[in-house]
Amino acid sequence: MYTYDFILKNGFLVDYKNAFAKYSDIAIKAGKIVEIASNISLQNVRDVLDLEGQLVVPGIVDPHVHLSTWLGGRTGHRMLARAGVTTALDMSGPGEGVMDIAREYGVGLNVATIEFVRPGYTVESENPSATELTALIKKVLNHGSLGIKLLGGHYPLTPEATRLAIEIAAKEEAYVAFHAGTKATGSNLNGFLEAIELASNNPLHLAHINAYLRGTIKPCLEEVNIALQVLKEHPNITSEAYLSPLNGTSALCEAGLPASMVTRRCLVTGGYEATEAGMEQAILSGWAKVQVERAGEMILVCGEEGVRKWREEGDVGVSFAVNPAEPRYCLATAKDDKNNFVVGSISTDGGGIPRNVIIPMGLNLVEMQALTLQELVQKTSYNPARMLGLENKGVLEAGYDADITVINREQRQAVLTMVQGKLSMYKGYICGSGTNLITTAAGAEYVRSKGLNPVIINYTDTMVYKNAH
Ligand SMILES: [Zn+2]
Known part of the structure; x- marks a missing residue:
């Protein structure tokens, strides 16, 4: 028996929870961090890597990606690992295809998925009834998804059905995310405001806030100020925004x-x-x-x-490069009176869509002193891990999962992606396989039957639930 499976030596570790930035070693055993100290003994260690002072952060958690058959899924796993992402939320499903791809093309990452509510696919019409929505939600939970995604901006439902879906998800303890827009509004500031209204006080993950603030209704900075004010007044809304100029x-x-x-x-x-x-x-x-x-x-x-x-x-x-710079910058950095970020997490809307730019764009913000490194860790690992109810991730501390990203700051890219103590990517080469599928107790059996390793979370541990209660 080895004392440690892995030692990552001489990294420059940055952690948000413990508020440190220091040179140190990390020892790993059975998928967990077991020690953080300088000069950990190398006797009886299976593997050692000298990181030569490179930046070490808790594994990046991307709360908005695409890993489905129709959005580049099979390439997405590799692209995420190469971008330093250890955990990701697929934001549309269909869950069946996401899981098949995750089994065949997985590179060892943690992945969650939510099912799209799309007329003609998962519901009959643009105005599904409460009965139909309830049945869909129950079914997707039993099939390993965390809940549902309303694709308003692309395939809108009526406002009433949208309101119902959010309400029923809360009742059924299912995660619900929404790309704003209904039959009455578009994917813009008006759609954003309508989404807040329709959520009432229910939990809602409102997707990619920046995408509604492109200046189509008012000058974009005016739109940003309105959105930030509204988000501050509605703690039941959990959000993310991405940093790429590109849409998809x-x-x-x-x-x-x-x-x-x-x-x-x-x-x-x-x-x-x-x-x-x-x-x-x-x-x-x-x-x-x-x-x-x-x-x-x-x-x-x-x-x-x-x-x-x-x-x-x-x-x-x-x-198309349609995302103006100002909303991206403002949403990444804005804080409320209590010094909390108004938009809790940085996402990419990437995965299979080539814009997995958390590291280069995040470092841009650090270099211009818009974020500290610790805040970057908070917004790209600690907070998004909690969005998904993953209490044991997003922290560099003994006892937490050994999900780790190593970054070369000069090259502005990930050099190592480790998930639960196993290498997924090293120096650009993919070394992992399979997928840990984040699911609830209801979906665990199904996930196993799909040949995937279930990671079980409780809906009531998600930030989406907690922020609303
Ligand atoms: Zn998306």
Whole structure:
């Protein structure tokens, strides 16, 4: 028997909970951190890595990614591990596909999923009844999901059905996240305000706050100030915002027009016609960047190569740089009177969509002294771990899970991603396999039957629940 499985030597450790930033070693045994001290004895250790002063943080937890069949899922696991992410919440399902992909293409990460509520797919119409919503929620909990995702911005429900879904999720103790927008409003400031209204006092994870504040209703900084004020007044809303300028939507055109309303608006924003011809021009010029799989990851291409891919495949993902800088900056840094962050976590909306930029963009904020390193750890690990009820993650301390990210600050990238004491990625190479699927007691059996390792959480431990009670 080894005393320790692993020692990470000579790292520069930063922790939010214990408020330290110091050079130290970390000893790991059976998936847990067992000691943090300088010069831990190397006798009787299975593996040792000298980190030569590189930055060591609790494993990055990304509370908004996509790992489904239709959003780059099988590439997403690798992309997350290479971006230093140890735990992620898939924000749309379908759970079945997310779990199949997680088993086949997993690289050892912790993943949770929530099921989309989409007319024609998981519910019959845009106005599902309480009975139908209750049945759906019960079913998805038994199938390993943490709850539901309302895709308002893309596939809206009526306001009444949206309100009902949030209320029933609370009653059934299911996680509920919402991309704002209903049949009455869009994915903008008005949709955001409507979402707050519809949530009433119920728990709600309101997704990617920055995406509603692109300046389409009022100047974007005015929109940001309104949103921050409203969030401060509504503690039942748990939120995240991402830092990439890029969005992610579909390039599919039907009868000469982009099928997605989001895509049409993006073309107009860039000065292009909202037509198939406009799309071609936008790809050629680089305003529209087409998502293409290469060497196991999604990358963005434009110009003639982009047009060729789009013509070949039709329904390809596409990204536009439509997120202005000011809302991204303000939402990442804004605090309330008690010095708490108004938006608790930094996310990416990445995974299979190539914008997993927590490390480079987070370090930008640190370098301009907009966040301290400890605050970056709080917003990218401690808080999002608690969003998901993972009380034993997000902290560098003996007894906590050995989920660890090592960052090369000069290269601005992750060099090591470790999950429960096992390497998932080292120096760009993927070394992990399988997936730990975060689920509730109701879904554990199903998760096992899918060939995945269940990590069981309690809904009432999630920040989404706690913030509302
Ligand atoms: Zn998303």
